[in-house]
Amino acid sequence: MxxxxxxxxxxxxxxxxxxxxxxxxxxxxxxxxxxxxxxxxxxxxxxxxxxxxxxxxxxxxxxxxxxxxxxxxxxxxxxxxxxxxxxxxxxxxxxxxxxxxxxxxxxxxxxxxxxxxxxxxxxxxxxxxxxxxxxxxxxxxxxxxxxxxxxxxxxxxxxxxxxxxxxxxxxxxxxxxxxxxxxxxxxxxxxxxxxxxxxxxxSWSGGGCFEAMSSTIESPEIEERQLRRQESASSGSRAEASGNAENWKPRHFKWAPKFSEVYDSVERAxxxxxxxxxxxxxxxxxxxxxxxxxxxxxxxxxxx
The missing domain is CATH 3.40.1210.10 (Survival protein SurE-like phosphatase/nucleotidase)
Known part of the structure; x- marks a missing residue:
């Protein structure tokens, strides 16, 4: 063949x-x-x-x-x-x-x-x-x-x-x-x-394929933007008006499938x-x- x-x-x-x-x-x-x-x-x-x-x-x-x-x-x-x-x-x-x-x-x-x-x-x-x-x-x-x-x-x-x-x-x-x-x-x-x-x-349960990262190393550009937000907060900026700017930082996740869930489902079935x-x-x-x-x-x- x-x-x-x-x-x-x-x-x-x-x-x-x-x-x-x-x-x-x-x-x-x-x-x-x-x-x-x-x-x-x-x-x-x-x-x-x-x-x-x-x-x-x-x-x-x-x-x-x-x-x-x-x-x-x-x-x-x-x-x-x-x-x-x-x-x-x-x-x-x-x-x-x-x-x-x-x-x-x-x-x-x-x-x-x-x-x-x-x-x-x-x-x-x-x-x-x-x-x-x-x-x-x-x-x-x-x-x-x-x-x-x-x-x-x-x-x-x-x-x-x-x-x-x-x-x-x-x-x-x-x-x-x-x-x-x-x-x-x-x-x-x-x-x-x-x-x-x-x-x-x-089916996936308990978080699926991703895991939230508790801390990240920000790029210089992001660090600079965070500093600028702090500078402008005292003057009544939009960030201050809409709540704490820290709440709106990018969130980071890593690829971490929980393979144990797959193996457990096989045993149950x-x-x-x-x-x-x-x-x-x-x-x-x-x-x-x-x-x-x-x-x-x-x-x-x-x-x-």
Missing amino acids: HLLVTNDDGPPSSQSSPYVLPFVRTLESAGHTVSVCLPHTQRSWIGKAHIVGQDVQATYYWPEDDNSHSGKPWVLVNSTPASCAQLGLYHVFQDRPPIDAVVSGPNYGRNTTALFALSSGTLGAALEAAVCDCKAIALSFAFTDRSNYPEVVAASCRQSVKVIEYLVNKGTWGGGLLYSLNVPVVKDVESKKVEWTRVLQN GPGSDGWAVKEGWTSVTALNANFMHVGGYEGELKL
Whole structure:
């Protein structure tokens, strides 16, 4: 098969994208032709976004293990995972055979439950491929620690290739269908079962993804403006008339998702979900539709 691989973690990096290179090499060892189109930098949590009004540049890249440039180069794009899927399908690999399927991933981390899946750039690229009428699989590696021992990662790559081959050859396709595949990064993953699952519907609580910062280092410009407000307060300024100017200072928040809420929701819901399967060390496969499917029971005229 000719497979297009993209991701949302960017080019190979031990810190942010440790899985894409061994995965591509495993696909090639299994006899597949692989074309790779990735964001040029980290693009996680961006969903199926495109950056409107921005010109996109595609540059060539040879991975570290191809110093002699003997193989075909990968392509890096200064845009989003969804844009990489489109460019990979329609523009940057026109000299190669038609693409049989798009694999987005392996993501550095799981994409289980609605809270992760709805924001996932890995899912976003697969969704984009599905609405381009191409077979699409979102692949995520659920690691339990960040050691990433090569032999353990290799086992997860082999497991992924086996499932991908099955889905592409024997899966149901068409009508915007795609698959979300979550593979645990554990040494015995190949001996564990592969389970059909559903996406667990869960929700954020207690602050969600952001945390207020108690103190910040203001820029010189902001410090100066604060001094000017103090100077003018004694003369009856608008700041004084509307209350204490300190109440209207900018507020600062840091990105701090409370992942424990996701894991707790999996425990409460019990078996059957993607999150539960991964927790048990199983490979999770979820069939999805690339649309906002309507809820039944709402039909006819809405009379106010």
